[in-house]
Amino acid sequence: MTKKSSVHFSNRERRKSQSSLDDMNDSGTMSNNNNNHRSPSRSSASRSSGAKSPTRSNGATTHRFDKQDRPGVDRTDTSASGWQTENEDDGDKPKELSDFEKKKQTFITRAIWTLVMIAIFFGSMFAGHIYVIIIVTAVQIISFKEVIAISNVPSRARSLRFTKTLNWYFLGSTMYFLYGESVIYYFKHIVLIDKVLLPFATHHRFISFMLYVMGFVFFVGSLQKGHYRFQFTQFAWTHMALYLIVVQAHFIMNNIFEGMIWFFLPVMLVITNDIFAYICGITFGRTQLIKLSPKKTVEGFVGAWVCTVIIGFGLTNLLMRSPYFICPVNDLGANIFTGLTCVPNPVFTPHTYSLPFIPHTFTLLPKTLTVSPMQFHIFIMSTFASLIAPFGGFFASGLKRTFNIKDFGDSIPGHGGMTDRMDCQFIMGFFAFMYYQSFIAVYKASVGSVIETAITGLTAEEQMEVVKGLAKHLYNQGEVGYQVVEYLGREFGTALKHR
Structure with missing residues (x-):
């Protein structure tokens, strides 16, 4: 043995x-x-x-x-294959997290990135307008990328050429057109007197159109037999994303140029409405508002409107006291510490209004009300942010349900994609620009508009006459000496002789 x-x-x-x-x-x-x-x-x-x-x-x-x-080995149960299963070291196996732990981790991640976004938002706003413009541009590009990525998955499977390249080309040409329009409009006094920039400014729209036409021709040339329907769907999808994201974000940028308050207020109204819609909904919400978002309730919808109007009044009253917020941009290097100076828009000046519906017998009640017109405008903007802007979120929810996705992306940990956070902001910023231009903006001649008119509508001789006339006017007002008038007359006369 x-x-x-x-x-x-x-x-x-x-x-x-x-x-x-x-x-x-x-x-x-x-x-x-x-x-x-x-x-x-x-x-x-x-x-x-x-x-x-x-x-x-x-x-x-x-x-x-x-x-x-x-010795030292205990008898354990084995699997059907004869290998030990019970006495293994469980430390090497990943443990499944409970629902509570998962929710806890998600809450912590969301809270951290919420604080990060708040810090970036306020930091860029106080640092200056140019930094806010950079943030808006980044949001614009990331959102476009997320929306386009939804439809780019099948294009990779079909191995179609130039699909993604064309998407980015149309984005670049559209941004060139929109950004150029803003720069030329708000900085004519700089662009139109520069020798290099003047041709681009004068022919900006024609250049933008030709860039788009080049992309259009390239798209037609890239069509492949058997994929026509899919490629035209991609073409339409790209233009929808350009309109809903890039074009609307462009108007948000124009709001920044008109004054920081026209950017900050719409953003804060949407955020405030979103917060109080959640609070009111979980507190006393009972009736479902819309099937696209089952958690939205009528009670939360109305309660958020009331809270947004109240906070809008208080926030507006605070921001109107700072020239940095109410002044249009005349210096891109300005920040919260250097500030801006301007003649305030009349909408920020308090006015006294009589109250005709107060009977004279009520002597204790006030007969007049002193308030700035901006408080009436903020009521309209708060109402739009509460009752209309949420439908931008409902639209995004319907789009996600169409493609059976939870989020547009994972650009912001714990929050999903950038588009998930900006779905209501785009339409709100668009409305703020249209409302400002229609009811609040004061239209008057500016240095840029006068220079543009002189350059595009007058000959060189006529432009010289305008300059000499302005010099004589300034001399009569005591702003310049007579030597300036003599010098301009002599130099312009010499220039005309040599023409």
Whole structure:
């Protein structure tokens, strides 16, 4: 009989089952047996004695592997394959998080990134208008990328050429047109007197049109047989994204040029409405508002409107006191510390209004009300932010349901994509620009508009006459000396002789 060797297993080593060990020893003791097979029967003695280890018959020496034979190793259950499953080191296996832990981690992530976004928002706003413009541009590009990515998945599967390239080309040409329009409009006094920039400013719209036409021709040339329907769908999808995201974000940028308050107020009204819609909804919301967003309730919708109007009044009253917020941009290098100076728009000047509906018999009630017209305008803007702007979010929800996705992307950890956070902001910024231009803006001649009229509508000789006339006017007002008038007259006369 072969002597059984002592077997020791480490705590993390996989071990065979008891039956496998018995087979190994049986093969060792029966190596000289010509029959060389294992009996399927167990000895009656083993069954009667309740032995834990199976024994072999046919004359083979019976071996029993008890716990004493394997010091430090406990008997454990094994799987059907004979490998230990219960006494493994569970530290190597990832543990499933409970629902509470998952919600806790999500809440922490959302809270951290919410604070990060608030810090970036206020930091850029106080640092200056140019930094806010950079933030808006980044949001614009990221949102366009997220929306286009929804439809780009099938294009990669079909291996269609130039689909993504055309998307970005149309984005670039559209941004060139829109940004150029804003720069030329607000900085005519700089662009139109620069020798290099003047041709681009004068022919800006024609250049933009030709850029678009080049993309259009390239798209037609890239059409492939068998994919016409899909490619035209992509073309339409791209233009929808350009209109809903890029064009609306362009008007938000114009709001920044008109004054920081026209950018900050619409953004804060939407955020305020979103917060109070959630608070009012979970507090006393009962009636479902719209099926696209099952969690939205009528009570939360109306309650958020009331809260947004109240906070809008208070926030407007605070911002009107700062010239940095109410003055249009005349210096892109300005910040909250240097500030801006301007003649305030009349909408920020308090006016006294009589209250005709107060009877004279009520002597204790005031007969007049002193308030700035901006407080009436903010009521309209708060109402739009509460009752209309949320439909931008409903539109985004319907779009996500169409493609069966939860979020537009993962640009912001814990919040989904940038488009998920900006779906209401785009339409609100567009409305703020249109409302400002229609009811608040004061239209008067500016230095840029006068220079533009002189350059585009007058000859060089006529432009010189205008300059000499302005110089004489300034001399009569005591602003410049007579030497300036003499110098301009002499130099312009010399220039005209050499023409």
